[in-house]
Amino acid sequence: RGKRAFIAGVADDNGYGWAIAKSLAAAGAEILVGTWVPALNIFETSLRRGKFDESRVLPDGSLMDITKVYPLDAIFDCPEHVPEDIKNNKRYAGSTKWTVKEVAESVKEDFGSIDILVHSLANGPEVIKPLLETSRNGYLAAISASSYSFVSLLKHFVPIMNPGGATISLTYIASEKIIPGYGGGMSSAKAALESDTRVLAFEAGRKHKIRVNTISAGPLRSRAAKAIGFIDMMIDYSLENAPLQKELSAEEVGNAAAFLASPLASAITGAVVYVDNGLNAMGVGV
Numbered sequence: 113r114g115k116r117a118f119i120a121g122v123a124d125d126n127g128y129g130w131a132i133a134k135s136l137a138a139a140g141a142e143i144l145v146g147t148w149v150p151a152l153n154i155f156e157t158s159l160r161r162g163k164f165d166e167s168r169v170l171p172d173g174s175l176m177d178i179t180k181v182y183p184l185d186a187i188f189d190c191p192e193h194v195p196e197d198i199k200n201n202k203r204y205a206g207s208t209k210w211t212v213k214e215v216a217e218s219v220k221e222d223f224g225s226i227d228i229l230v231h232s233l234a235n236g237p238e239v240i241k242p243l244l245e246t247s248r249n250g251y252l253a254a255i256s257a258s259s260y261s262f263v264s265l266l267k268h269f270v271p272i273m274n275p276g277g278a279t280i281s282l283t284y285i286a287s288e289k290i291i292p293g294y295g296g297g298m299s300s301a302k303a304a305l306e307s308d309t310r311v312l313a314f315e316a317g318r319k320h321k322i323r324v325n326t327i328s329a330g331p332l333r334s335r336a337a338k339a340i341g342f343i344d345m346m347i348d349y350s351l352e353n354a355p356l357q358k359e360l361s362a363e364e365v366g367n368a369a370a371f372l373a374s375p376l377a378s379a380i381t382g383a384v385v386y387v388d389n390g391l392n393a394m395g396v397g398v
């Protein structure tokens with residue numbers, strides 16, 4: 113049987129989640145995605161209308177098939193935690209069962225189990241503010257959406273993951289080095305995500321034989337990255353200073369994720385794997 117993957121954080125064909133889905137599909141995996149509720153409508157409509165068909169093409173010429181799209185809001189664990197204003201929000205009212213617990217239950221009901229879990233989502237409402245000007249709420253929101261969301265996904269999906277399975281998240285070098293402009297507590301959120309990768313590798317490894325790794329990716333012009341506002345500068349900086357002077361493609365991150373999710377990486381867990389043209393290894397720009 114081929115592997116089954118659930119990829120949380122796909123809402124268009126520009127981001128890392130989409131590229132990871134493609135690489136996994138090219139390797140023969142069945143693809144399920146979790147899409148942020150407010151983005152669900154436009155994503156499903158675009159898929160249906162063939163807007164992504166060009167980007168669905170796999171190396172063998174066939175089109176990536178997304179077996180099912182689940183609405184998801186990873187800042188809520190169960191229906192009891194959803195506040196009234198969200199429940200009654202027009203963008204949420206049209207969908208049901210989008211808390212993490214309910215999505216895991218739905219996937220179990222529909223498919224029984226999965227082998228691969230990918231977390232490709234982040235949100236920091238105050239990301240454009242320096243840390244020194246970030247509010248408590250903004251900081252906590254960044255941690256909730258970008259770090260705890262992974263803990264919650266793992267907590268609820270591990271019970272339906274087959275032993276030998278793998279989980280992957282996406283992180284950024286701002287967790288360990290100063291990257292001015294990556295504010296709002298997002299640098300802190302990525303540091304938490306990387307630390308949790310180690311602890312969760314231990315816990316999920318011992319208990320369920322599940323591997324947990326994170327990819328520290330270089331800059332990509334995704335929707336989320338454009339909202340931060342400095343992405344073109346970061347891409348130029350990397351082009352100038354990285355050991356490999358080429359633009360990073362989402363596919364390169366997708367391929368690394370497919371490797372990490374595969375039996376080829378069966379002894380790799382608790383790792384931060386850099387897929388950034390080597391920029392992390394530089395001490396000074398030259």
Ligand code: NAI
Pocket residue numbers: 120121122123124126127128129147148149151184185186187231232233234235257282283284285328329330331332333334335336337
């Ligand atoms: P993206 O915009 O394609 O992906 C972010 C996704 O998160 C979007 O689909 C958005 O709808 C979803 N999302 C936001 N809040 C959510 C919530 N509460 N529940 C469920 N989904 C939610 O952008 P990108 O850049 O591909 O981001 C994917 C991951 O890659 C993120 O963790 C990001 O921090 C990381 N990353 C991105 C880099 C870049 O330069 N683009 C560099 C290094 C890491």
